[in-house]
Amino acid sequence: MMLADARLPTGGHTQSGGLEPAVRAGLGGDGARLGEVASYAADRLRTIVRVEAATAVVARRLALDGELVEEAEAAWAARTPSQALRAASRRQGRAYLRLASRVWPRTTEYLKADAEIARPVVVGVVAAVTGLSAEQTARLVGYDDAQTVVAASLKLLPVDPADAASWLLKLHPAIEELVSAVSGTTTVAAIPAYGAPLVDVFAQAHAVERMRLFHA
Incomplete structure (x- = not known):
């Protein structure tokens, strides 16, 4: 519940899930x-978030098996064409890791406390340390992305908060579909390679915007 809370002090409030450039x-x-x-x-849940959720699930498995979780990072990077998106994820991953090293010190057995590594990999390691199941790990990644987009819409568009809450509720079946699709992923090679080219294009353009509300 703590990891899925938008108030977690990891800079999540600086992210829009690519919604800001899409609105532009x-x-x-x-x-x-x-x-x-x-x-x-x-x-997003059907494409790039499936890649992230599967990466987190595999990183969790690698950590539990005592293998190098960096293999999951390399696979994720190969499936994330946008340099801007890779940089944003690694910056946020570093913030997650900094907090995790204090709250769950065992994470430093798998990753250096100041490492700059993709957020889903850090989430997977934390899941392994805290005893989350593969299903819980995938659900956390899916819910976090959906609530990031919905929360950002309140700042970018004239959205009624009640409507935003109903959108998030209606997204739960899609989140559960994601869980079913990726929770059984056990190897790096099995991480899916879904893509959303327009999200990549928007992210690259957003990275050089001089005036923006969100980092990504």
Whole structure:
């Protein structure tokens, strides 16, 4: 529950799940098509979030088996074409790891406390240390991404908070579908390679924006 809480002090409030650049490109229609936010979050769950969730599940398995979790990082990087997205994930992963090294010190048995490594890998290691199951790990990654997008919409578009809450509720079946799809992943080679090219394009453009509300 702590890991899935948006108030966790890891800089999550600086992330929009790519929603900010998508809104700049026209998503939401300046308030005329707000339902597109939920569709965008669902599309992420079917594509790049599946890669991240599977990476976390595999990192958890590698940690439990005493193997190098960096193998999961390399596989994730190979499936994440956008340099901007890789950098954002590693920056947030470092923040997660800094906190985890204090709250769950055993994480430093697998990763250096100041390592800059992808967030899903850190989540997988924390899951191994804290006894989360593969299903719980995948669900956490899926829920965290969905709530990041929905929470960001409140700052980017004229969204009624009640509508935002209902979007997140309606996304739970998609999250559970993600859990079923990736929780059985046990090897690096089995991590899926789904992609969302427009999200990559938006992220690259957003990285050089001079005025932005969110880091990514």
